[in-house]
Amino acid sequence: xxxxxxxxxxxxxxxxxxxxxxxxxxxxxxxxxxxxxxxxxxxxxxxxxxxxxxxxxxxxxxxxxxxxxxxxxxxxxxxxxxxxxxxxxxxxxxxxxxxxxxxxxxxxxxxxxxxxxxxxxxxxxxxxxxxxxxxxxxxxxxxxxxxxxxxxxxxxxxxxxxxxxxxxxxxxxxxxxxxxxxxxxxxxxxxxxxxxxxxxxxxxxxxxxxxxxxxxxxxxxxxxxxxxxxxxxxxxxxxxxxxxxxxxxxxxxxxxxxxxxxxxxxxxxxxxxxxxxxxxxxxxxxxxxxxxxxxxxxxxxxxxxxxxxxxxxxxxxxxxxxxxxxxxxxxxxx
Amino acid sequence: xxxxxxxxxxxxxxxxxxxxxxxxxxxxxxxxxxxxxxxxxxxxxxxxxxxxxxxxxxxxxxxxxxxxxxxxxxxxxxxxxxxxxxxxxxxxxxxxxxxxxxxxxxxxxxxxxxxxxxxxxxxxxxxxxxxxxxxxxxxxxxxxxxxxxxxxxxxxxxxxxxxxxxxxxxxxxxxxxxxxxxxxxxxxxxxxxxxxxxxxxxxxxxxxxxxxxxxxxxxxxxxxxxxxxxxxx
Ligand SMILES: Nc1ncnc2c1ncn2[C@@H]1O[C@H](COP(=O)(O)OP(=O)(O)OP(=O)(O)O)[C@@H](O)[C@H]1O
Ligand SMILES: [Mg+2]
Numbered sequence: 026x027x028x029x030x031x032x033x034x035x036x037x038x039x040x041x042x043x044x045x046x047x048x049x050x051x052x053x054x055x056x057x058x059x060x061x062x063x064x065x066x067x068x069x070x071x072x073x074x075x076x077x078x079x080x081x082x083x084x085x086x087x088x089x090x091x092x093x094x095x096x097x098x099x100x101x102x103x104x105x106x107x108x109x110x111x112x113x114x115x116x117x118x119x120x121x122x123x124x125x126x127x128x129x130x131x132x133x134x135x136x137x138x139x140x141x142x143x144x145x146x147x148x149x150x151x152x153x154x155x156x157x158x159x160x161x162x163x164x165x166x167x168x169x170x171x172x173x174x175x176x177x178x179x180x181x182x183x184x185x186x187x188x189x190x191x192x193x194x195x196x197x198x199x200x201x202x203x204x205x206x207x208x209x210x211x212x213x214x215x216x217x218x219x220x221x222x223x224x225x226x227x228x229x230x231x232x233x234x235x236x237x238x239x240x241x242x243x244x245x246x247x248x249x250x251x252x253x254x255x256x257x258x259x260x261x262x263x264x265x266x267x268x269x270x271x272x273x274x275x276x277x278x279x280x281x282x283x284x285x286x287x288x289x290x291x292x293x294x295x296x297x298x299x300x301x302x303x304x305x306x307x308x309x310x311x312x313x314x315x316x317x318x319x320x321x322x323x324x325x326x327x328x329x330x331x332x333x334x335x336x337x338x339x340x341x342x343x344x345x346x347x348x349x350x351x352x353x354x355x356x357x358x359x
Numbered sequence: 360x361x362x363x364x365x366x367x368x369x370x371x372x373x374x375x376x377x378x379x380x381x382x383x384x385x386x387x388x389x390x391x392x393x394x395x396x397x398x399x400x401x402x403x404x405x406x407x408x409x410x411x412x413x414x415x416x417x418x419x420x421x422x423x424x425x426x427x428x429x430x431x432x433x434x435x436x437x438x439x440x441x442x443x444x445x446x447x448x449x450x451x452x453x454x455x456x457x458x459x460x461x462x463x464x465x466x467x468x469x470x471x472x473x474x475x476x477x478x479x480x481x482x483x484x485x486x487x488x489x490x491x492x493x494x495x496x497x498x499x500x501x502x503x504x505x506x507x508x509x510x511x512x513x514x515x516x517x518x519x520x521x522x523x524x525x526x527x528x529x530x531x532x533x534x535x536x537x538x539x540x541x542x543x544x545x546x547x548x549x550x551x552x553x554x555x556x557x558x559x560x561x562x563x564x565x566x567x568x569x570x571x572x573x574x575x576x577x578x579x580x581x582x583x584x585x586x587x588x589x590x591x592x
Contacts, residue, residue, distance in 0.1 A: 215461075222447055222458050229445035231409065234433030234462040234509060 038206075045202055049195055056194055066194055067262075072302045073197035074258050077204045079282040079294035081251035084208060085152075086280070087289030087337070088217070089244045090224035092153040095140075096252050097275035098160030101268065102136050103129035103253025104260040105167060105179055108188040111261070118189030125191075126200065126257040133253020134246050136163075141245035146238055148227075160276060167268040185266040192261035200258060204251045205291060211247065220244045285326060287333025292340040297333070360385045360544055361406070361437070361513055365415030368398075368405050368568075375401045377568040380415070383513065383546050388539050390547040390555040390576070392589060393565035399548040400442050402565070403515050406546075407439045408432045419513070434462045436512035440505075440519065444498040448491035452482050455490050455501055459508030468508075475504040478537070496527035503534060507543070514538065515546045520554065532558055552589035556580045564589075 032040075052069070055061045061069070078096060085093040107129030114121055136159075144155040167179045179185055211217050219240045222230045231237055260266055282301050286293030304322065308315045326334070361383040368376035376398050383389045391399050404410045406417055408429035417424045419437050427435075447455050456475055460468045476483035479500050485493065490501060499519055506514055516535065520528040532554050539545050539558075549555035556562055556576045564572040564585060572584060579585050 215465075218458065219461065222450075225447040225449055226445050228441050229447055229505075230458075231429050232407070232433070232439050232441050232445065233458050233505065234430045234438075235458075236428065236430040 042202075049198055052194055052198070068303060068306050069194055070192055070197045070258075070262050072299050073194075073201050074192075074255050074262065075279070075282060075298040075302050076201045076295050077251055077255040077258065078279045079286065079298045080201075080204055080208055080291050081248045081255065082279050082283050083286075083288065083291060083294045084244050084248045084251075086283055087287075087294075088212060088220050088224065089241060089248075091145075091241075091245075092150065093156040093245070093248065094153050094273075094276050094280070095156030095160040096279045097271040097273065098156070098163040099133045099137065099249045099252035100256035100259065100275065101160075101163050101167060101271035103133040103256030104266055104271075105185065105256075106132035106253070107257030108185055108260040108266055109178060111189050111191070112185075112187060118191050122189075122191040122196065122261060125261070126254055129257030129260075130250040130254040133256065134250035137246040137249025138242065141242045141249070142238070145241040145245060157273070157276075160271070160273065164268045164271050167271075179266075179268070182267065182269075186264075188260050188264050188266065190261060190264040192258045197258055197262075200254060201295075204254065205295070208247065208251070209291065216240065216243065281323065285323065285333055287330075287335035287337060289337035290333065290335035290339055292338070293333050293335030296335065300334075360387075360420060361546065362418040363402070363406065363415075364418070366402075366405060366412035366417065367414045368401055368410055368412055370401075375568050376405065376412075378414075379565075379568065379570060381563050381570060381573070383544060386542075386544055387560045388535070388545045388547060388558055390549055390559040390562040391565055392549055392552045392555055392562060392579075392585075394550070394588075396567075397565040398568040399565055400517055401568075403439055403441075403517050403546070403548060406432075406437070406515065430462075433509060436510065437515070438506045438509055438511035438513070439515040440502045440517060442517040442521070444495070444502045446490040446493070446498055446501060449489060451487050451489055452493070452501055453486040455505050456482075456508050459505030462509050471508050471510070475507055478507075478534070479504050496523055496530065499523065499527075499531055500534065503531075503538070507538065511543060513544045513546060515548070517548045518550060519547075520549065520551045528554060552585065553580070556585075 052061070056066050078100065082093065082096055085091050107125040110128050111118055111122065111125045140155060140159050144152050168181045170176070171178055171181050212220070219230070219235045220243070222233070222235060223237055223240060227237065282297045283294055285301060286295070286297030305315060305319050308318050311318055363379060363381050366376055366379050367374070379402065391402065393399050401410060405412055406424070408424065408427055412425060419435060422435070424432055424437070447458060450458065453472065456472050457468060460471055463471065476486065481497060482500055482504055485497065490498065493501060503516070503519065519531050519535070523531060528551065535545060535547065536558055547555055547559065556579050559576040561575055562573065562579045563570050564579065572579065572582065574582070580590070
């Protein structure tokens with residue numbers, strides 16, 4: 026790695042950001058000119074939201090080697106926190122939406138801290154059960170809190186309505202970028218190496234002086250934060266929330282995306298979010314058989330690629346550049 | 360340097376360590392020998408902060424460690440090489456060493472690494488190889504090298520010769536002697552009593568969680584009790 030001339034990091038980041046900005050611009054043009062209709066614009070928003078949810082869950086499953094089953098819970102926390110704020114605040118919702126999104130992430134991250142700190146201290150696979158229970162409790166609390174406390178906050182089963190529909194193609198995909206960028210930066214830092222080393226061997230990590238509880242909790246809170254961000258975007262996309270939308274099935278949907286993409290590969294999570302969101306839409310022609318075809322596709326992929334589409338590999342633009350410039354592929358180091 | 364003072368350690372209701380006290384002085388090699396299940400690993404884990412004692416205390420360079428977190432104990436220079444050579448299987452030899460220096464300032468890592476590669480030419484040859492594919496002996500070297508990356512003041516080794524061929528056992532003990540001569544104090548846990556007592560300044564014999572005998576390496580090697588139970592004759 027060190028022998029190859031590298032572009033300065035900041036230049037690399039600027040190039041990536043510029044390419045991404047072009048992608049956003051192109052998308053916007055296509056939407057403006059009705060090449061991409063309203064329906065598919067909405068599908069793309071869901072793609073973006075699923076990407077955020079999947080790259081966050083991938084921190085927990087792929088990088089941390091745990092199995093959090095509570096994405097729906099953190100999503101619900103982020104969605105409701107942001108939606109309640111957006112409904113109340115007397116400022117142009119388009120302007121204030123970033124604040125609503127970050128608020129959703131922060132509240133969800135706080136819940137992540139409260140759940141993660143005790144759960145991750147335990148050795149073994151308690152996290153799956155604890156997060157599963159957490160998500161159910163959150164759903165039931167949202168359903169009943171108004172009645173129980175005699176307030177009007179979530180409106181329970183009666184739907185939280187009139188949430189400003191502020192999620193757009195552009196802001197959803199900007200948040201995809203922010204999530205991927207920050208998670209990547211974290212994983213490339215010394216903190217990221219500590220997180221990965223815990224997955225690799227807890228005892229060795231501990232003997233190297235790595236604070237297991239701290240790093241596990243840190244990864245878990247980042248997972249909760251971005252899942253909350255995804256929830257906030259989801260609220261701004263739907264405009265109406267009902268607790269029944271945040272059941273166990275929602276958590277499983279996201280887990281399936283991550284597993285199909287390859288646990289530990291952010292690229293895999295991103296690709297798989299797009300595939301698993303768009304394919305069911307394309308299968309609408311099959312109407313009743315849609316879910317059967319979808320499930321069959323999943324099974325087939327998992328039989329032929331049990332580690333997911335990408336395994337733990339990442340997309341590397343250099344690989345493509347090398348290919349086109351006829352450079353020899355770097356020898357695999359691992 | 361290290362003073363273990365009347366500790367009692369339990370696994371739920373199993374009383375694994377009973378009123379155990381011993382000391383390691385600056386610059387010594389001290390060995391803890393005993394049969395399977397005597398409580399050797401339990402003792403080291405308690406010193407590392409992975410298990411807690413119900414009574415007494417553990418002082419390292421005058422500081423009480425009884426309730427200090429494991430990662431802080433490592434940062435103080437008290438480092439354990441755990442039983443069974445725990446590697447980061449998916450990382451290369453070099454990356455494993457870098458993880459060993461997690462508590463060190465990043466700018467010192469290159470020098471530390473060079474130092475380890477000088478001591479272990481074998482690791483140097485294999486610096487780009489993933490740890491999971493190393494032989495048992497190489498893994499033990501890597502485990503010791505990784506521990507040395509944090510410049511420990513006291514290194515605790517848990518059965519470094521376990522599962523190694525005689526030639527490699529000699530090599531590992533050679534490395535231990537060399538680490539010691541470079542100024543590292545060593546607490547060595549072994550089942551290979553003859554080798555351990557040969558390199559050690561002092562030793563303790565552990566049986567079912569209690570110290571039953573102690574003395575200089577030479578004294579213990581010549582004691583009838585040790586000869587009968589641990590040296591096969
Ligand atoms: N996690 C655990 N839970 C319950 N009992 C344990 C646990 N770990 C160890 N023990 C028991 O504590 C006693 C001491 O074990 P320890 O591992 O310290 O022995 P040891 O001297 O290191 O043995 P060996 O030479 O086989 O490594 C044994 O009786 C063992 O069965
Ligand atoms: Mg042991």
